[in-house]
Amino acid sequence: MNGYILTPYQRRHRRAVSDLLFHSLYTYTHLDWYDAETWLNGRPSVTRLLWLDGVLLGLMVCDMPLNGASWVRIASVTPSAEIETILSMLWESTRDAVREAGGRLVCWLMSDSWVRLQIPALGFRQYDEVITLRRSEKSVPQVRHIVGLHLRALEASDIDAITAVDNAAFHPPWQNTREHLRQAWRGAASASVAVLDEQIVGYQVSTENRKNAHLVRLAVSPSLHGQGIGAALLTDMIAHFARRHIHKISVNTQKRNTNSLRLYRRFGFSRNWYDIPVWCYPLQDRKESQP
Numbered sequence: 001m002n003g004y005i006l007t008p009y010q011r012r013h014r015r016a017v018s019d020l021l022f023h024s025l026y027t028y029t030h031l032d033w034y035d036a037e038t039w040l041n042g043r044p045s046v047t048r049l050l051w052l053d054g055v056l057l058g059l060m061v062c063d064m065p066l067n068g069a070s071w072v073r074i075a076s077v078t079p080s081a082e083i084e085t086i087l088s089m090l091w092e093s094t095r096d097a098v099r100e101a102g103g104r105l106v107c108w109l110m111s112d113s114w115v116r117l118q119i120p121a122l123g124f125r126q127y128d129e130v131i132t133l134r135r136s137e138k139s140v141p142q143v144r145h146i147v148g149l150h151l152r153a154l155e156a157s158d159i160d161a162i163t164a165v166d167n168a169a170f171h172p173p174w175q176n177t178r179e180h181l182r183q184a185w186r187g188a189a190s191a192s193v194a195v196l197d198e199q200i201v202g203y204q205v206s207t208e209n210r211k212n213a214h215l216v217r218l219a220v221s222p223s224l225h226g227q228g229i230g231a232a233l234l235t236d237m238i239a240h241f242a243r244r245h246i247h248k249i250s251v252n253t254q255k256r257n258t259n260s261l262r263l264y265r266r267f268g269f270s271r272n273w274y275d276i277p278v279w280c281y282p283l284q285d286r287k288e289s290q291p
Contacts, residue, residue, distance in 0.1 A: 006093045009040050009047035009061075016056040017049070020076050026083060027076040028112045033183035039063075039073050043179075046070070046097045048090050060090040068104035069172030075115065084118060091122050099283045107173045110277040119279055127280035129255040133269035138247050140239045141267055143231045146196075151236050154191035154203060156182075161200040162193065162219070169219040173280070174254065176217070181205075184216055190240045194220070194229050204233040206241075206249075213241045215251040218260075230263055238267070254278075 009017065021027055021036055029036060039045055044064040050057045061074035077086045098106055108124060110116050154162065163178045170176075176184075185191050189208035193200045202220035206213055215237060220229045241249060251269060253260045 003052055004057075004089060005051045006089065007049050007051065009049055009059075011041065013049060013056070014040075017059055020056050020059060020078060021074075024076050024078055026079060026114050028072070028074065028115050030071060030073050030109045030111070033180060033187060036074055045073065046094055046101060048094045048097070050086055050090055058086040058090050060087075060094045062094055062098050062103075062106060065098060065101055065103035066175055066177055067167070067172045068102065069175070070098050070101075070103045070106045071173065072106065072108045083114070084121065087118050088122060095281070095283065104283050105173060105280055106283065107278055107280040110279055116277075122281070124279040124281045126277050128278045130252050130276045130278060131255050132272050132274045133251050133253070133261075133264050134272050135238075135249045135264075135267065135269045136247055137268045138242070140242050141231075141235050143235050144228060146228050146232060148196055149229065149232060150195045151192050151232060152195065154185055154188075154193050154205070156185070158193055158200060158203070159185065162203040165200060165203060165221050166217070166219045168222055181217075188216070189213065190237050192233060192236055192240075194233055196224070196229070202229045202233055204237050206237050208241070208244075208246065211246055211248065213237075213246050213249040215249060218251075225259065231267075234263065234267055 017040065031039065034043060039061050040047060046062045046064065048060045056078070058077040059074060060072065062070045062072050064070065075087070075090070077083050095106065107127065108115065108119060109130065159178055159182050163176070163181055166181060167175045184205045187207060188205045190206040192204055194202035201224050204218045205216045207216055218230060218233060238249065241247070251264060253264065255275070
């Protein structure tokens, strides 16, 4: 590789990586509830660093596959490098490592313009879009009573149950890990579960920032879709923030998720057209890809 060396991340690389992430204009992050340090040192992940003569030229981090799907969490290339070449080398090595870890799909949230220019050449294709909707109404919706349904605050002991609901309600790559949901709950301003026949059948987690609320996640057991449980959770969340005089609420969902879009629009949410494309790369098994 003409003197290039690819390595996984180690703690002794911390200073070089920090410098790259801080100084490079070509740095992409999709960190969710963690910081870059945690993705490198604390979370199970696939990491690749590219070096030339002891100088760090680039970095790529993907989370470990969840039910076959993985996300690019960090990508950074030094401005002095040939971006296309460095990114391609990082991706090829990362891709193979994710495949070896059981990955079947790698997705990339296209929030940075420099990335959008590069990834078509890497073999990624547009898969979906994450769209944002907002609600500013002061009124709290009224929903029908569901016999036997009880809403209560989400507790630490509920994390396993809501993880099961989440993974049943969503398909890869939109599922969450148990740890991710635990972090979301810890940072939530409002978090509640729906209980029916002593079983957790849905949940919602929302945050607050400067008098603006954001619905982070809403999920209902698939067998109970259309029964009004999602509407009950959504109403409970809106009422919670209304009591605190917070009426501006946002939510993200997938363009393909027509059921969620229908629910949010019924509750007065409207699209703000800040859409983020999601590009994905399907991974074939090495044996399958051989002629």
